[in-house]
Amino acid sequence: MQRKSSIDLAGAAGLVTFATMLAFNQVVIKVTNGGIGPVFGAGLRSVLALAALAAWVWLRGIGFAGLRRHWKPGALLGGLFTVEFVCLFLALDLTTVSRASIMLYSMPVWLALIAHFTLPGETLSRRRALGLVLAMAGVVWALYDPQSRGAGDLRGDLLAVCASLAWTGIALTVRLTPISDAPPQTQLFWQLAVSAVALVALAPLFGPLLRDPSAIHWAGLLFQAVCVASLGFLFWLWLISIYPASDVAAFSFLSPVLSVGMGWLLLDEPLGPGTLGALGLVAVGIVLINRRRRVA
Incomplete structure (x- = not known):
């Protein structure tokens, strides 16, 4: 499909749906971790998602075009x-x-900053720079908020920042390497295939593989594999191949808003003024980063 210069109504609807699913997925991962070791669970998710992706490709009869040709950027994606x-x-x-x-x-913050130097047409204006500062201030506020910090762990917070940076790397790899010419299913194949092997191999280094799992933990794993890691990310890769990277990232401000609400509603997590203030700064910052100047 031809690339577009801005988000249209169909793209906006798809991104809102994807943001909601990702928000709920954070709750599902935390619940699933109660019965399955985190890294082992991530590995099983990639294995199941790879099977779901292969089934989807086979049913549609489309194949994995360019699989061998793009093995280097594919391995980087994985x-x-x-x-x-x-x-x-x-x-x-x-x-x-x-x-x-x-x-x-905070992924759109890192993406906007790096895109300023690497992606044409995505320079960091004064307004976008202000958005970056606000969003970063929100991240720092969230890290040091005393109320929510008592229920969290700084190690986990920093690991989430590292995950954000890796996600940024995926978006940039898709845009800046020859794998941008590959269809979304090929891009996702490399991510799932490499991670399925690597995560399962690494899992024993992070404690017991199983933590007395029950039906809800296996159901959560299945949801992650089919709805998020395979079909969901396939959809996201398709969107980022059509719409500007920063425009796609802009809608991710909905996910932390929804995630905070779901954490409070479903997991009884603390929701004080510090969390809300940090969330507000991040959301406003992301909007400013990705808002484009209208041309008369």
Whole structure:
């Protein structure tokens, strides 16, 4: 499909749906970690998601075009994907959904900053620079907020920041390397295939593989694999191949807002003025970063 210069109505609706699903996924990961070791769970998710992706490709009869030709950037995508989800699953095992989500969804901040130097047409204006400062101030506020910090863990918060940086690397790799010419299913194949092997191999280094899992933990794992790691990320890769990277990232400000609400509603996490203030700064900052000047 032809690239577009801005988000249209269909793209906005898809991004809102994706943001909501990602927000709920943070809760699902934290619950699933209660029965399955975090890194092992991430590895099983990649294995199941790879199977779901292969089934989807086979049913549609479309194949994995350019699989061998793009093995170098594909391996890089897979490595970044592995780092992202080692960090994210461990983060959600240590800290709250609210705090981890604010850190994770600082991704548009890092993307805007790096895109300023690497992607044409995405320079950092004064307004976008102000947005970056506000968003970063929100992240720092969230890190040091005394009320939510008591329910979280600084190690988990920093791991979530690392996951955010790895996610930024994925977005930039998709845009700046030859794999940008590959269809979304090929890009996702490399991420899932590499991470399936790497995560399962690394899992024993992070404690017991199983933590007395029950039906809800296996159901959570299945949701992550099918709805998020395969079809969900396939959809996200498709969107970022059509719309400007920063415009796609802009909608991610919805995910921390929704994640904080779901953490409070479903997990009874603390929701004080510090968390809300930090969340507000991050959200406003992301909007300013990604708001484009209208041309008369």
